[in-house]
Amino acid sequence: MFGFWSNSHHGQEDDPLPAELKINELKTAIGPQSGRSLQYCSDACLRRYLEARNWNLEKSKKMLEETLNWRSTYKPEEIQWDEVAVEGETGKVYRANFHDRQGRTVLILRPGMQNTKCLDSQMRHLVYLIENAVLNLPEGQEQMSWLIDFTGWSLSTSVPIKSARDTINILQNHYPERLGVAFLYNPPRIFEAFWKIVKYFLDAKTFQKVKFVYPKNKDSVELMRSYFDEENLPTEFGGKAILNYDHEEFTRLMTLDDATTAAFWGFDDKPKHVGNGYSASEVAPEPVS
Incomplete structure (x- = not known):
């Protein structure tokens, strides 16, 4: 949404048309845009949709048009x-105060902390935090990382x-190429039955980004450390930092970000300068090491 840059050229090796030409083709194909749709459809945004559909113009056009309709x-x-604050009272999903080694925004998900039953409200909460994660991407970075903690998870809380x-539908179809990696940390054995169903909803690209990590498996632990500095990583994920979710503090920071979002999309009368298209506001909650 806010970060529209891209440094990758996946899928272009065998294509005679440079990426820029493909982007211009897609821009022409979707026709003139206005308002927020025009603001959304930056060149980097169009590149992400092309990458998500292996640079197939028609498929990319269809995907982008569906997103514009959804938005x-x-x-x-x-x-x-x-x-959506009531959904966040337990800290079941929130933006962490650290980035991974590639500078990606990190969302922490704790499905065992589920506290509500309204699916629509839960989805709005998640969408809000995906948008917020994008809002807080560092310059030059387009993707986020997900850390999923299964502490307290059971089939009854799933x-x-x-x-x-x-x-999965929203993430894959309306935020293409936004997920860099998703770590499923120490899921219980019973999760396997749930996963056997869920994995069929994932497209091939997203499936490759999902990593299972088990604390007693040396290879998976090393994989986690290759993505995260263990000084920043909470102990729940094998790191050294103490994870303390402070709902009041997180609410304060999200309220500040809401003002930045309003300025970016022109909701207020006095749009503020947003460096690189995102807020430089601090992130929360802060683990204490």
């Missing part, structure tokens, strides 16, 4: 923290299959 009705950029499917 025009769902209006993810208009969701305010106070609308998200319904429909919720998992909707999450």
Whole structure:
């Protein structure tokens, strides 16, 4: 949404047309845009849709048009923290105060901390935080990392299959190339039955980004450390930092980010300068090592 840069050229090795020409073709194909759709459809945004569909123009066009329709009705950029704050009271999903080694924003998900039953509200909360993660991407970085902690997870606390499917659908179809990696940390054996169903909703690219990590498996632990500095990584994920979610503090920071979002999309009368298209606000909650 806010970070529209891209440094990759995946799928272009065998294509005679440079990426820039493909981007211009897609821009022409979707036709003139206005308002927020025009703001959304930056060159880097179009590149992500092309990459997600292996640079196939028609498939990329269809995907982008579906997203523009979704954004025009769902209006993810208009969701305010106070609308979804109740969903975040337990810290089941939040933006961490650290980045991975590649500078990607990190979302921490703790499905065992589920505290509500309304799927629509849960999805709005997640969409809000995906938008917020993008808002806080460092310059030059387009992707986020997900850390999923299964502490307290059971089939009774697990998200319904429909919720998992909707999450995957939104992430894959409306935030293409935004997920860099998702670590599923120490899932219980019973999760295997759930995973056997969920994995069929994943496209090949997303599937490759999902990593299972088990604390007693040396290779998977080393993989985790290759992505994260263990001084920043919470102990729940094998690191050294203490994870303390402070809902009041997180609410304060999200309220600040809401003002930045409003300025970016032109909700207020006095748009503020947003460096690199995102907020430089601090992140939270802060682990104490």
